[in-house]
Amino acid sequence: MAESNNQPQPDLSVTVDISGSSTSLPNQVSTSDPRDISYLSDERRTEYLNVCVPLYQASMNGDWEKARLIIDQHEGIVRAAITRNWETTLHIAVAAKHTKFVKNLLTKMERDDLELRNQSNNTALCFAAASGIKEIAKMMVDMNPDLPLIQGNEGLIPLHTAAMFGHRDMVMYLCSHTNFKSLSEVQLVDLFHVIISADIYDVALRMLESDKVLATSRNRALETGLHLLARKPSVIGHRKHLNIFQRPTRLLFDAASSGNVEFLVILIRSYPDLIWKVDGKNRSLFHVAALNRHESIFNIIYELGAIKDLIASYREKVTKNTLLHLVASLPSHDRLHIVSGAALQMQREILWFKAVKKIVPRSYIKSKNSEGKVAQDLFTNGHNDLRKEGEKWMKDTATSCMLVATLIATVVFAAAFTVPGGNNEEIGLPILQNRKWFNIFILSDAVALCSSSTSIVIFLSILTSRYAEDDFLVSLPSRLMLGLLSLFVSIIAMVIAFCATLFLIYDRRFAWNLALIISLASITAFSFALLHVQLWFDTLRSAYWSKFLFQHHKHRLH
Template sequence: MTPKELELTTNQNCTALYFAAQSEIVTIAEEMVKKNRNLPSIFPDCIYNLPLFVAIVSTGNRDMVSYLYSVTPIDGLASADLMQLLMASISSDLYDTALKILDTLKLEHEEKKLLWDPLEMLARKPSEIIGNKSRPSVWEKCLNSCFRGRFCNKAMMQASAHHLVYCLWKELGDENFSSTAVQYHMQLLREAAQVGNVEFLVILIRSYPDLIWQVDVGYGTLFHVAIKHRQERVFNLIYEIGVLKGNLATVYEPKRSSDMLHLAGELPSSDRLNIVSGAALQMQRELLWFQEIEKIVPKSYVNMKNRKGKAPRDIFVKTHEELQKNGEKWMKGTANSCMLVAALIATVVFPAAFTVPGGNNQETGIPIFLESNWFTVFFISDAVAMLFSSSSILVFLSILTSRYTEKDFLVSLPRRLAIGLSTLLISIIGMLIAFTAACFLVFKGKTGVPIRIIVGAPAVPISLFVILHYALWLDIFRSAFCSKRFLFRSQNMLFKQAS
């Protein structure tokens, strides 16, 4: 095609480069631009027909976007078009490109209120602003440059997103203190607190500490929003303001006249409940939330009734009644299944102790392989399997016979389940080691038997058991032994210097 032909547009006013930008093949775009340098800046109808814009929106391919940005005369675009590019870059998680566009964007004082929209978009992206780094490290830059973004790309984007929030907030400048800014502040706080975007909140609060005290008519403070949506990382910021947290605890949610404890008594959405496995562990988590906030609010607020005449404890019992029943059902079902496995192991390993490999001497009754080291391994591992499977049965039996009160869900049941699963795993490992030792005793004289395969075989079921139950095990052990410490603690984020 000739340079002139490349400028031809379709009925939708799209050039050939527009379609090449969607292909993710940078070479095609490079060849087109070599023939006609004006192609990147041709968008007859609107900004949506700009090749750079479609590359950002349609694929988000970093190589294509980076190339088109380098050949597109960004400085010549109107402020409205640059704002569209900025929003599109944030939507596609291309924060390095968004930073470049923001540096180019020159807004008048009355136009700066447009920056609230990209800030609100960033407030909804908690996974993209992790950590407190506003700049990528030197080695991250080097690796990213050498391997064209294939390494450290996520770290680079997170650092860019962090810096983008800071730049947007700084760019607003005096707008933060105008009379109309309060509604934007609360919208940002609400959006960030709902999704747990604590890094975003820290950037804002460091430069404007009064945000902690702002109260929304429908949602209360950011801590009320965090409690309602069970965002513990956001709520943990309350521990960094010292004795003043008691003042925040007395603030009501204006819409329903509910304080923090009333909100903790309500059931959160299912997506927040399901962050831990099993209804029993979910019930424990809810109890921990209620008890923690009960410590923060003044004692006079513990039994205070809301507009509907209900105390926090009454609300909690009513809204969590179904969850408590489901927790009991889940715990009993898990205990029944595990106890069945433990009983099968005990049934197998008990007679194995008396019918030892190789048999006994007919005259003395002493096992033939008694002096062998593998016989010692066999007997010890068989005894371990027997003892721990029996212990597992008893632990799961205690779960089945529990009263299933709220107090049981808090500590007793999770710990019993953790102990029961641990003893069950040990009994499985002991049974498999006993099997391996028996194979060595019987076939050690036969060279044709693949001994190495026999040795490695027990690793397969053990690995499967751990891998398939990894998430459940992690939730159970965390809930059983470090749930309170893991959930509620000061993270020292507000007053920690950003790198």
């Protein structure tokens, strides 16, 4: 029985040792591989069912006592493949994340047993790297320090696997136990890129500090690490992170296209001349940002003073499209649907068109492109289907809500003439008029009637609207917002009137019944609010807050 190596607690800080000694990677299973796959043969089928299957189940369930009995009775079973994919007991226990089970199992294994691989060429440490359980990985590496360099499926070392799954703690631990000098250039670059993709930037920066060649090294897709950063919004916070990289021009438009404003600002601060750069179609970064509807990047143009007018005058070389022509076309599907509902999407598109219209030269408003089209005509034709979808969405929403408002108005109107407790036959006044809850009933019933009637009028105005382009800007969103608000008020008031009636006529001896009924009635109002609150806030934001969409609120470049 092998004993675990009692090595000191490893330094969990990331120490990328690229200058370490070179060792060869054990890519293939050794000819002296002690793995036993004989249990998988047809001749030992019965033994497989009686030994391997129970051991597999014990490993999956973390039942060490059951597993220990099997291991003690069958010598060498810890080196045997107990699944059709050649996983050993250690593979299964690690995959199931049973830390105590693994700790006990390692006392039954030799150092070399930890190097056994399954049919996909993965060691148990590869499984631990994928699971993210650092304690399990530490026990295994303490027992066999060579494990971090043994490649698994597709030639990936455990560190690469941990980064692919985004396990930060596991990456930091394995980094301190991996000899980077033993990796090929391709493996090192791929590892560097996958760590960037996993947002583990401190490790990536330490790798760069040890080997600055990684800054310009390209992966199989011919991309550098900075290309990956340019497509990841909100990941860079300091200019010093860019100092290691070179050739920023080609990254400018990747950042503008993906909306990575933080990265772009740092890039421009480091290289101010980039604001003048154009791509192969003679488009500036603001043209690209407008085309992809990234207002956070486009708003930087307001900080440029007179330079803004010069950049806004750029045209595409071949198509002769101006900046206004670019926003006259529909954006990509994912950018169009950043707001919900076709009507609100149409409203956002109109905002973009009007904002760009204010900054382009006045002569460009009626300017034609190479196809002889004016930007306004291009916008109207290109957004005609969206306008029709917005009209249908708005009418369907208004029709459904108006139906509910009509039902509420009918109910509360009738309730006003059939007051709870009835009327005094002699004087014709309500019998319970002096009760506090009666006054609450009358007030809430009146509020419900007025608000539901208001809601009906508002939704009727939506149905009879002209649905011109400008109607989508403020008029229609405002009506929808007010209609939903008044409908919600009418529902709340109706529920309050119902509850007040119960307090007036119900026997107080059955208070728990009363509480149950009131609770169920209240669910109606709150369910409406819960289901429509997002739509209401989207409408409010589109109708009023969106007017501040194209204003720079802070100086990013200076």
